[in-house]
Amino acid sequence: MEYISAGDIEKYSYCPLSWWLSRKERHKESAGVKKHREISEKAREYQKSATEKKKFENVVLYYSFAATVIALVGISFIYSSPVLSRVFIVVSLLWLLVAIYILWRYEKYALIWNRKIMERMMVVFSLVATVFSIFAVTFFLPPAYMLGYALEIASLIWLIVATYFLNLTLRNELKYNEIKKELQLPDGEIVYVDDLEKSPILKSEKYGIWGRPDLLIKTKSGYVPVEIKTGRIPKGPLFSHIMQLTAYMLLVEENYETPPYGILKYGPVIYKIDYDEDLKKILLSKIKEMRVAIMTGEVHRNHHRPGKCAHCSRRDICPERLS
Ligand code: SF4
Incomplete structure (x- = not known):
């Protein structure tokens, strides 16, 4: 069984075609990745000073x-x-x-x-x-x-x-x-920092997924994964980001214990996303769809929103783009 990453789940949830096109891309260090490195450094400093x-x-x-x-x-x-x-x-x-x-x-x-x-x-x-x-x-x-x-x-x-x-x-x-x-993190001990090289990968054999949350904090109410997003701040948490965070929550559940919630952090804005069965079901159905797509190779755009294509980083190579 091919393991699917939480990052791929995020891309697929944004647009299946975007995910499919990204499979052919080579990894390149974007400004977002650099920003992540800075945040990881800060989190490590925070952990060290604690x-x-x-x-x-x-x-x-x-x-x-x-x-x-x-x-x-x-x-x-x-x-x-x-x-x-x-x-x-x-x-x-x-x-x-x-x-x-x-x-x-x-x-x-x-x-x-x-x-x-x-x-x-x-x-x-x-x-x-x-x-x-x-x-x-x-x-x-x-x-x-x-x-x-x-x-x-x-x-x-x-x-x-x-x-x-x-x-x-x-x-x-x-x-x-x-x-x-x-x-602006919740009180607790940082038990995991994703520094893209040294941090261990969290895996779930049961669901065939893997990922590395930006941070994992052990709070009084349980383990809380944190996903930090750089760039523009949306009006609310984006569905694709919620799916990615849910994948981390599932990984935390498999590797530690069931988390009470996860955190999506857009710059200074923080959203708490509760972990519940409904969210888990949506995530599992996305994973199922992705497996079918991998098997059949049939992947298409699943929306009619030109605005989405306008913000898509794969629009230049996309045959189905709307703008
Ligand atoms: S340009 Fe539009 S259709 Fe193409 S991958 Fe991006 S979001 Fe999907």
Whole structure:
């Protein structure tokens, strides 16, 4: 079975003859393709700044936490207090008990909560219990001023490092928000960017189609494919573009899960196209027609609209053009 691309479905839906004539064309890099490259680059930058933002946020958290602990240990070396030592023993034991309780009920709660969250909670509770037990010991010991001051200086250095990473986080946040505003994308993680060379092709063996959406975003409501159109902005989403987007939605359904909707983006204008059975049926009937055309070689214009021919990129070689 010959695989049909989502791009071919778009051409066929515009005019079957346009698709048929395009089969003889050699691929050439148009202005639209160049524009797509720029958008893909932007999307990759967006993806990178989102990842780095998250990474630096964690680094800031770890460094600030470490700086606080080091500073407190330093203080506990400077001041000696048996009362505080006892308080920390009790608090440390409490945190340890919670960690043990989580471990004991792990299987039960892991069904309700996420396993990763449970594991993180266990680590945090054990870590805090350990830190408090260190305080219990150091507050009990006689003062060690030199060590205490050295730890305060170390804490300051860690705090400076944390501030440096905070600066990087804020810069990435700014960049992330700027690109997000420019691309006007829904909230979520970009899991796929079509850069025309490196991105894997999405295929459906069941329907015999393939394609590469411009973007695939994992939103709260599911995976959302995005098709970005360059050039003139139409008054509404074009049927051929809706068919192409539906092909991507079908591919997402086959490769990931059923998408709630897809996005058609014409410059700053965005259309949400709901994915439903009716749309899927229309797409499948188009694919069926295309297979018949491939077998018979009989393909003709299916409209009487001169305006369509006027905008058609194959009008110069078309024997059935209307204008
Ligand atoms: S010129 Fe008109 S009939 Fe010919 S392929 Fe284009 S849209 Fe179809």
